[in-house]
Amino acid sequence: MPQQTVCHSCAEPMDPEDVFCGSCGAGRDGRPAPGAMPAGWSAARAADGEDHPPTLPNTPAVPAQGGPGTPSAAACAHCGLHQVTADGYCEACGGAQPRPRDHMEKALAGVAGVSDRGVRHHRNEDSFTVAATSLPGGEPVVVAVVCDGVSSSDRPDQASETAVDAASESLLSSLEAGTDPSAAMRRAIADAADAVAALATDGTRPSRPDVNAPACTYVSAIAAGGRITIGWVGDTRAYWIPDDRAAAVPFRLTQDDSWAARMVEAGLMGEAEAYADPRAHAITGWLGADAEEVVPHVIGFTPHYPGVLLVCTDGLWNYAEAATDLAYQVRPDARTEPLAAAQDLVRFAVAAGGHDNITVAVLPIDPPPAAAEEEDGRTATALDLPLVTAGGPAAAGAADDDEEYDPTLPDIPVIGSPAAPLPPLPAVPPPPAVPPRPTVPPAR
DSSP, rough: OOOOOTTTTTBBBOOTOOBTTTTOOOOOTTTOSSSOGGGTTHHHHHTTTSOOOSSSSSSSSOOOSSSSTTTTHHHHHSOOSSOOTTTTBTTTOOOBOOOOOEEEEETTEEEEEEEEEOSSOSSOOOEEEEEEEEEETTTEEEEEEEEEEEEBBBBHHHHHHHHHHHHHHHHHHHOOOOOOOOHHHHHHHHHHHHHHHHGGGGGGGOOSSSSSSOOEEEEEEEEEEEEEEEEEEEEEEEEEESSSSSSSSOOEEOOOOOOHHHHHHTTTOHHHHHHHHTTOBSSSSOOETTOOOOOEEEEEEEEEEEEEEEEHHHHHHSSSSHHHHHTTTTTTTTTTOOHHHHHHHHHHHHTTTTOEEEEEEEEOOOOOOHEEETTTTTTOOOSSSSTTOOOHHHHHHHHHTTTTTOOOOOOOOOOTTTTTTOOOOOOOOOOOOOOOOOOOOOOO
8 A cells, every 4th residue: 555645634745654744733544633623513512412613622722831842731632641742732642732723703792703724724824803892872883803814924823913903902992982984994904004014023033034024914894883884905805695685685895905806907807817817816915014005995885684794814705705605605594693604604614625714704784774764675785896796797687687776885986996996007117128239240
């Protein structure tokens, strides 16, 4: 039988003498890798009749005590023996222990979020938070912030966490002080950008001198009184998913800062061709010291149907990019069970491959009474902007054929639409003129 050369859990190369994978800790005998999902999601907890996973993995983070080879008091999550060392691996079975950021959940009244390491990555470089507060008049408001660390940069996990902390603090402070949501969003993005940029000069040497400064992408949402305000930089996304998928059309609210979006906007490639290119997801906007200029995108809109707002990283939308495809994975009771809906979406992404970290926040939205009465009797709600309506041409055509169709438009056009085009691509200088070759006189 040929010797196994790659881990069948995470596909990382394994030397012939390796018994366990050095990346995910999975054994050569087929023992599953930990951390991608708490093991009880599919087996033990199903037997116990529990519907939902715990908020955090059952095994706490391994305390850093003693040297790298000193066993700790924590029991191994896989074999149960107290042979876990400070580096997070069990000396008895070789299994890597779950870390707090491998799987995180948070739920409040009106908002919930879940983040998971996935299957292929050795750490979770996503970060998120959800929070609730009130405006000066007493109206409740909920906030969700999701950031995705850029893997090619230094300390991407710290970059995303720093951005989330700075933005959430800024948003809550501004909203509680009565700042307009759009202005609060722009200020929060600026504060997050400054905090991430400061990591490049905090005195911590990069693990590799050839990597970029800490960087991450960003998306956040504010929901108050049935109105939604969204801000983003990069390719993290926000989707509107109505409860009634027959009466209203799901759509994407954000436009990626990516190579593919630039090519389509410049008219150099069609959408299908651009997104099939290997360079499609190369980002053109991010937070970090290497970002020449942070251009925040902010939109606001008031939906006319009850539904949920999904804020997510590409670890989820890579497996269901079109809004109609993603809506198919959203449970019908997502508005009343936001945590369960977020858990289901993470399970879907892991089952589809889990090649990236996965983070999703779900914000239930009830339209204000005036908006609901105004839209009573209408049969469709769609975003009438190219490249953002992800239902495809068929969905747009169906709306055009409906005489009662009345689109719900955001107050500020999405960047990249004809109403607000992306900045022009820099002009390519012409090549320098080549001087003519001197004439060589004939030999005498």
